[in-house]
Amino acid sequence: MSTPAANSAPEPHAESRVHYLLSYTRSLLFTNLLIYFYTAVCGTVSLLGSVFDAKGRWQHACARTWSWLILKTGGIRVRVEGLEHVNPDATAIYCVNHQSAMDIPVLFVSLPVQFRFVAKRSLFNMPFVGWHLRRSGHIPVDRDRPREAMKSMKKVAQEIREGKSVLLFPEGHRSRNGQLLPFKAGSFYIAILSGVLIVPITINGTSRVLKPDTYHVRAGQTEMIVHPAISTAGLNVKDAEKLSDQVKAIIASRFAPAE
Numbered sequence: 425m426s427t428p429a430a431n432s433a434p435e436p437h438a439e440s441r442v443h444y445l446l447s448y449t450r451s452l453l454f455t456n457l458l459i460y461f462y463t464a465v466c467g468t469v470s471l472l473g474s475v476f477d478a479k480g481r482w483q484h485a486c487a488r489t490w491s492w493l494i495l496k497t498g499g500i501r502v503r504v505e506g507l508e509h510v511n512p513d514a515t516a517i518y519c520v521n522h523q524s525a526m527d528i529p530v531l532f533v534s535l536p537v538q539f540r541f542v543a544k545r546s547l548f549n550m551p552f553v554g555w556h557l558r559r560s561g562h563i564p565v566d567r568d569r570p571r572e573a574m575k576s577m578k579k580v581a582q583e584i585r586e587g588k589s590v591l592l593f594p595e596g597h598r599s600r601n602g603q604l605l606p607f608k609a610g611s612f613y614i615a616i617l618s619g620v621l622i623v624p625i626t627i628n629g630t631s632r633v634l635k636p637d638t639y640h641v642r643a644g645q646t647e648m649i650v651h652p653a654i655s656t657a658g659l660n661v662k663d664a665e666k667l668s669d670q671v672k673a674i675i676a677s678r679f680a681p682a683e
Contacts, residue, residue, distance in 0.1 A: 447640065447642055448640050451639060451640050451641045451642070452639060455497055455498055455641045456639050456641065458493075458497050459494055459497070459641070462490050462493045462494060462497075463490065466486045466487070466489055466490035466493075467486075467490075467555065469486055470482070470483045470486035470487070470559065470560065471555055471559055473486065474559040474560070480538070480540070480560045480561045481538065483559060483560035483561075484532075484538055484560065487532050487560070488532045488533060490529070490532075491528070491529035491530075491531075491532035491533045492529075492533050494526075494529045495529055495530070495533060498526075498633065498634075498641045498642070498643060499642075499643025499644070500526065500529075500530075500633050500641075500643060500644060500646060501644070501645050501646065502530050502533065502534050502646050502647065502648060503645065503646070503647040503648075504534045504647070504648050504650075505647065505648070505649045505650065506649055506650030506651060507536065507650055509623060509650045509651060509652050509653060510535065510536060510537060510623065510650055511653075512536060512537045512538075514589075514620075514621065515584060515587050515588065515589050515620050515621075516537075516589050516620055516621045516622070516623050516653065517584065517589070517590055517591075517592060517611075517614070517615050517618065517620055517621070517622050517623070518535065518539060518589070518590070518591040518592070518622075518623045518625055519592050519593075519594050519611060519615075519622055519623070519624050519625065519671050519675070520591060520592070520593055520624075520625040520626075520627055520675075521593070521595060521599075521604055521625075521626060521627055521675050521679060522593035522595050522596075522597065522598050522599065522627075523598060523599055523602070523627060523628075523630045523631040523636075523682065524598060524630035524631045524633070524634045524635070524636055525598070525634055525636070526630040526633055526634040526641075526646070527593075527598075527627050527630050528541075530627060530630060530646055530648055531591065531625075531627075531648070534648045535591075535625075535648070535650075537589060538589065539589045539590060539591045540560070540561050540562045540563055540583075540588055540589070540590050540591070541557070541562045541563070541590070541591050542562075542563045542565055542580055542590050542591070542592050542611075542614070543557065543562060543563070543564065543565070544564070544565060545564040545565065547564075548562075548564045561588070563576075563579070563580050563583060563590065564576070565577070565580065565610075577610055577613050577614050577617065578617065580614050580618075581613075581614050581617035581618040582618075584614070584618035584620055585618050585619065585620075590614075592611045592614070593611075594607040594608055594611040594612070594668065594671065594672075595607060595608070596608045598636045599631070599636070600636050600637070602631055602681050602682030602683065603681050603682075604672065604675070604676055604679060604681075607668045607669075607671065607672045608668075609664045609665060609668060611668070612664040612665075612667045612668045612671070613661055613664050615656050615667065616656050616659045616660065616661055616663065616664060616667065617661070618656075619656055619657065620656065621653040621654065621655060621656070622653065622654045622656060622667075622671060623650060623651070623653045623654075624650075624651040624654065624671050624674040624675050625648060625649065625650050625651065625675070626648075626649040626651070626675045626676075626677075626678040626679050627646065627647070627648050627649075628646065628647045628649075628678075628679065628680045629644060629645055629646035629647055629680070630646050631682040632644050632646075632682060632683075633646060649678045651674050651675070651677075651678075654667075654670065654671065654674075
């Protein structure tokens with residue numbers, strides 16, 4: 425015969441449901457509100473400082489502080505591997521898989537170089553975030569209009585040749601199914617036109633701590649793995665697809681699909 429204690433115990437599914445609801449509530453009422461606060465404060469400080477720093481070092485430091493605060497508030501840990509493949513003194517293109525909006529704080533905190541994002545133009549119209557992107561030297565690109573997209577890629581390549589390291593998400597947008605998406609050729613046209621090294625980076629775990637299209641920030645472990653650099657010397661634009669396959673294979677070699 426069952427004891428009263430056994431009869432009153434919640435089912436495992438009920439326990440997990442309650443835990444999920446409590447976690448989501450905490451995220452909405454605490455973590456997310458603090459993230460908005462950090463964004464407003466760090467964005468304002470970044471904009472004010474940009475008046476005195478045309479090279480973007482101050483803005484990058486503000487972005488790193490903003491990212492560190494988000495990770496600490498969310499209880500998100502980052503395991504980093506392969507930093508010996510990063511040369512802070514060399515201009516490079518960092519190609520990273522894109523699983524979650526949390527990829528950006530992880531990269532700012534963990535990648536010890538000055539870099540700029542190449543991002544869709546619509547992000548530059550957002551309050552605070554967009555203002556910071558413009559004043560920090562991040563580079564907008566047009567993806568929907570082929571002619572404008574080609575002009576954007578040539579502009580990005582020129583800025584890279586002038587010494588600006590950039591970070592690209594070759595999938596183009598966040599994966600919603602936890603798998604690697606096809607890599608877009610535009611990232612590799614830019615790499616070939618600029619003639620600099622490509623540094624592949626694999627990020628795991630970010631879609632578990634912040635699932636795409638939700639506001640549910642959860643504590644957990646993530647990791648950033650930096651792979652050896654790939655030379656683009658001697659390549660032409662006809663090699664873009666082959667280069668894309670090579671970089672994707674390297675990133676996939678340490679990629680852990682999300683559940």
